[in-house]
Amino acid sequence: MDFSNMELMLKVFWVVAILASLVFLVQTIMTFTGTDASDGLSADFDGSLDGGDAPFQLFSLRNLTNFLLGFGWMGVTGYQSFSNKSLLVAVAAAVGIVFVLLFFAIIRQVQKLAEDNSFNIQKVLGKTGEVYLSIPAQNMGKGKVQISVNGSVHELDAITQGEKIDSGAMVKVTDIMGNNLLVVTKL
Structure with missing residues (x-):
């Protein structure tokens, strides 16, 4: 199927899926090479960043990427199967949320592997x-x-x-x- 002949909703799903996949790939490469996006950012300010015990933020580029990854690819793969496109958008959004929750679960398990070797x-x-x-x-x-x-x-x-x-x-x-x-x- 030619991209120019696709319906608008399918085009949107494809664009979201491909862009999210590219951003996810770049984030993954940066994570494994040790150059995280936060390395290049710095700021001087007075204030407290106490966020409780949360090891990660709910609203972040990484979570947005995970959500769009699940949303876009579910939309692409389910487009022909769902006759009700509103239901498809809802299911795609649910899959995006599952991707974010799965990321949280993986990070929580990885953090359990961390060992505190500081001397007490x-x-x-x-x-x-x-x-x-x-x-x-x-x-x-x-x-x-x-x-x-x-x-x-x-x-x-x-x-x-x-x-x-x-x-x-x-x-x-x-x-x-x-x-x-x-x-x-x-x-």
């Missing part, structure tokens, strides 16, 4: 480690302990309330004083 001193409480620099007895000075947290070894200051603990001894963290001082006992 509270994660060492109850863990065991190895004394790197001997720890003087009865809080008389600091030593150093090496502890593995999330697969990374951290060297932290430590004190003990008991006897001196020599280098190489295994210890357990029983308390945390201040921001980064461990209280340990020998195992």
Whole structure:
């Protein structure tokens, strides 16, 4: 079928489907190459961007593209099947909304895979480690302990309330004083 001989509604569906597909392809390539559209945009302003816990915006170019992708291709593929064109537009809009919801579901699942590897001193409480620099007895000075947290070894200051603990001894963290001082006992 020749484009110039198509009905206007079918032409619109084709144009929307092809343009949305091209934008989607460009967005996908930019995502996989690490050059997202937001990289080139910057602005100086005073204000808060607190949007709650929403990881993505409902009204964005990406969601508009997803909606138009579903809308356009449903319109193209269903044009011959639907005699009621108003019903076709409604079904195409519903498919567009499903595309946006599917995108939200995929992003939510991807975010669940994210791992927070930032170091939090509270994660060492109850863990065991190895004394790197001997720890003087009865809080008389600091030593150093090496502890593995999330697969990374951290060297932290430590004190003990008991006897001196020599280098190489295994210890357990029983308390945390201040921001980064461990209280340990020998195992």
